Amino acid sequence: MQKNFELLASNRYSKARRARLTTAHGVVETPAFMPVGTQGSVKGVSPRELRELNAQIILGNTYHLFVRPGLDVIKHFSGLHKFMNWDGPILTDSGGYQIFSLAKLRKITEGGVEFQNHIDGARAFISPEIAMEIQVTLGGDIAMVLDECVPHPCEYDYAAQSAEMTTRWARRCKEWKKANVERPTSNIQYRTAEAITYQPSTMNSLLFGIVQGATFEHLRKQSAQAIVDLDFDGYAIGGVSVGEPEEEMMRAVESAEPFLPPDKPRYAMGLGTPPQLLEMIARGMDMFDCVLPTRLARNGTAFTTTGTLNLKNAEFALDKRPIEEKCACPACREFSRGYIRHLIKAEEILVLRLITLHNLHLYLDLVGQAREAIENKTFEQFRKAFVSGYKTRDVDLTNN
Amino acid sequence: MQKNFELLASNRYSKARRARLTTAHGVVETPAFMPVGTQGSVKGVSPRELRELNAQIILGNTYHLFVRPGLDVIKHFSGLHKFMNWDGPILTDSGGYQIFSLAKLRKITEGGVEFQNHIDGARAFISPEIAMEIQVTLGGDIAMVLDECVPHPCEYDYAAQSAEMTTRWARRCKEWKKANVERPTSNIQYRTAEAITYQPSTMNSLLFGIVQGATFEHLRKQSAQAIVDLDFDGYAIGGVSVGEPEEEMMRAVESAEPFLPPDKPRYAMGLGTPPQLLEMIARGMDMFDCVLPTRLARNGTAFTTTGTLNLKNAEFALDKRPIEEKCACPACREFSRGYIRHLIKAEEILVLRLITLHNLHLYLDLVGQAREAIENKTFEQFRKAFVSGYKTRDVDLTNN
Numbered sequence: 001m002q003k004n005f006e007l008l009a010s011n012r013y014s015k016a017r018r019a020r021l022t023t024a025h026g027v028v029e030t031p032a033f034m035p036v037g038t039q040g041s042v043k044g045v046s047p048r049e050l051r052e053l054n055a056q057i058i059l060g061n062t063y064h065l066f067v068r069p070g071l072d073v074i075k076h077f078s079g080l081h082k083f084m085n086w087d088g089p090i091l092t093d094s095g096g097y098q099i100f101s102l103a104k105l106r107k108i109t110e111g112g113v114e115f116q117n118h119i120d121g122a123r124a125f126i127s128p129e130i131a132m133e134i135q136v137t138l139g140g141d142i143a144m145v146l147d148e149c150v151p152h153p154c155e156y157d158y159a160a161q162s163a164e165m166t167t168r169w170a171r172r173c174k175e176w177k178k179a180n181v182e183r184p185t186s187n188i189q190y191r192t193a194e195a196i197t198y199q200p201s202t203m204n205s206l207l208f209g210i211v212q213g214a215t216f217e218h219l220r221k222q223s224a225q226a227i228v229d230l231d232f233d234g235y236a237i238g239g240v241s242v243g244e245p246e247e248e249m250m251r252a253v254e255s256a257e258p259f260l261p262p263d264k265p266r267y268a269m270g271l272g273t274p275p276q277l278l279e280m281i282a283r284g285m286d287m288f289d290c291v292l293p294t295r296l297a298r299n300g301t302a303f304t305t306t307g308t309l310n311l312k313n314a315e316f317a318l319d320k321r322p323i324e325e326k327c328a329c330p331a332c333r334e335f336s337r338g339y340i341r342h343l344i345k346a347e348e349i350l351v352l353r354l355i356t357l358h359n360l361h362l363y364l365d366l367v368g369q370a371r372e373a374i375e376n377k378t379f380e381q382f383r384k385a386f387v388s389g390y391k392t393r394d395v396d397l398t399n400n
Numbered sequence: 401m402q403k404n405f406e407l408l409a410s411n412r413y414s415k416a417r418r419a420r421l422t423t424a425h426g427v428v429e430t431p432a433f434m435p436v437g438t439q440g441s442v443k444g445v446s447p448r449e450l451r452e453l454n455a456q457i458i459l460g461n462t463y464h465l466f467v468r469p470g471l472d473v474i475k476h477f478s479g480l481h482k483f484m485n486w487d488g489p490i491l492t493d494s495g496g497y498q499i500f501s502l503a504k505l506r507k508i509t510e511g512g513v514e515f516q517n518h519i520d521g522a523r524a525f526i527s528p529e530i531a532m533e534i535q536v537t538l539g540g541d542i543a544m545v546l547d548e549c550v551p552h553p554c555e556y557d558y559a560a561q562s563a564e565m566t567t568r569w570a571r572r573c574k575e576w577k578k579a580n581v582e583r584p585t586s587n588i589q590y591r592t593a594e595a596i597t598y599q600p601s602t603m604n605s606l607l608f609g610i611v612q613g614a615t616f617e618h619l620r621k622q623s624a625q626a627i628v629d630l631d632f633d634g635y636a637i638g639g640v641s642v643g644e645p646e647e648e649m650m651r652a653v654e655s656a657e658p659f660l661p662p663d664k665p666r667y668a669m670g671l672g673t674p675p676q677l678l679e680m681i682a683r684g685m686d687m688f689d690c691v692l693p694t695r696l697a698r699n700g701t702a703f704t705t706t707g708t709l710n711l712k713n714a715e716f717a718l719d720k721r722p723i724e725e726k727c728a729c730p731a732c733r734e735f736s737r738g739y740i741r742h743l744i745k746a747e748e749i750l751v752l753r754l755i756t757l758h759n760l761h762l763y764l765d766l767v768g769q770a771r772e773a774i775e776n777k778t779f780e781q782f783r784k785a786f787v788s789g790y791k792t793r794d795v796d797l798t799n800n
Contacts, residue, residue, distance in 0.1 A: 039746040040739070040746070041746075041748040044749055044750065046734075046753075046754075048734070064746075068742070069717065069745070069746075072718075077736065083738075083739055083742075084739060085734045085735055085739070317469065318476050330448075334448070334485045335485055336477065338476070339477070339483055339484060342439075342440060342469040343439075343440075343441055345468060346440070346441075346464075346469075348440075349749055350441045350443075353749075354446075
């Protein structure tokens, strides 16, 4: 069996790794950042622009797509790739995170989660098996197991029981996949006549397990060991960046990492700021997703290599410089801070795109530089220089 | 003196003309449609995309730019072209239309108009001379005289007096231009230190007069004669598409047109639907601007060659076709109606861009086809076929 993950270089002074992940829709060079396409669109930018930004892989949110447009529609269009016209790799989350953060009236049982969606309040039930079926229908290249992402802070006992249930759910996802690899037709009942023409296949998608355990080192270790025992194609660290202090987040990752096999990709979920990405790479993480570059852009905030800029501020009204000097993104090549500030004040929608393009470019370029630095054995210098030059300013960095 | 307007072909069976207008920032092949860049941005699309759509010239709204970001800012950035990164021709309106439609507490005197702007309520006064100064600061290629655009319906006496004042204002604009051609430095007081580095020149900009007269044939004729007597670089028909029935709009244009010199461009302001554009071209008009393609796009409405489509409708949820078959626009090349409908329902901002690109493409392609048809002496067949195939559906087509 051909390996889908190939380690290319590692770093003597840190756990940073340079690797290559092969998926059904193409190769992902890691460390990699995945722009978040919540509802079948990376907010503000087109798939063409994502390709021009050298985005290798994007994330699709199962919960959002399940609620709207719904699986009938995605199935009718032969999966998320064709629906949104993105032919590169897609990772789909399990929907768990949004069920626990957005949906209402949740009822969690061993069987799964019952909830009311946040759009029209319709009731739905998602089990580990249903989460797999939905993801197969979406047709992503990497699927995630259903997990419970506990809030911060969380009592030890609850975190322990939850992590154990997450492991049992992970086993059920794995078993579902095994049972369904050979019979690719979904069991879900579809209402459309076209159902028969679309036969989603699990053959090509990778399945990642998720380590939980809140901020408890012992639980992180236990969870990592139990999930790794189930043997997934990759491993995610979940339940981080949910409001805990940065040191606890780092510790949660450090607690789990030694138990993750080196020959499988590691995905730190929902992370983070540019310096956090480099710190996570130094701790052996390979893949990242985060809404910050797109969400803060819509609030007028640009990331730069020296920190964030709130472009709404009056100080930029007459500023002829681009958002960041020497930046090669489409916004910086063509527009000044002063013009961008005007567009924000005038509520012109073009500006949401421009700042989003810049922010995504920064994130994607940052992991690109990290890849190069790991290859050149200069990652530690690169990380230290970047982190020390970056000033965290007063913005709400909570993920969603 | 080199002529800036060259008639290339005319049509035996109608007044349709094919011509070429030369401006400081390039050539405009007419008939031409001008996308509206109200606040220094054609809503939803980038200057690069406008170029890719083959937009030849865009419109900038003096009133909006005067209010926000204000002239200090535009001056600091050396004019609207550089501020918004559009290097093609720009036509600036005089601001009159918005003062009469958007601003509050207007007080019109022979001297000019005093008003409170609709953003922060600040008082301002614009005279014909100030309208010229502002437009020179914006640095557009074509400036418009300040006029009073009377609402519909309008009493004959008011319309008559207003049209006469518009003529007196037009004379003052013309005189201001004449007096200032040789001394390009603006008289306006600027607060920024950079003022001295920017010396706007009126040398290169064309000045268009505006015919008013509401729906009264006699007044339209009188206004046209009086304005033409003042000898402008081009002539606009104003005060149309302000809520009057379509036949009255056609009659207003037909009443004025015979008095406009054939060797100058004619601009029908604020028009219109695709069939109206062709009808206006058949009546000897050369240039058009309209917010419909951009504004209706933001409401989920797409123009097609057979009428408008409300893409929000449930009927499109599973529709795999593009907005219009065989359309070469970026939205139709890449996305289905079903995906676009999903983006509207999910309030994804990408969709505003996609429908705007489609609608602008349709308008720009329509005038392109009209140009070709006039050259090929097939314009009348083209117009009749298009108009008879186009179904006007229930959308609010009032300009703003």
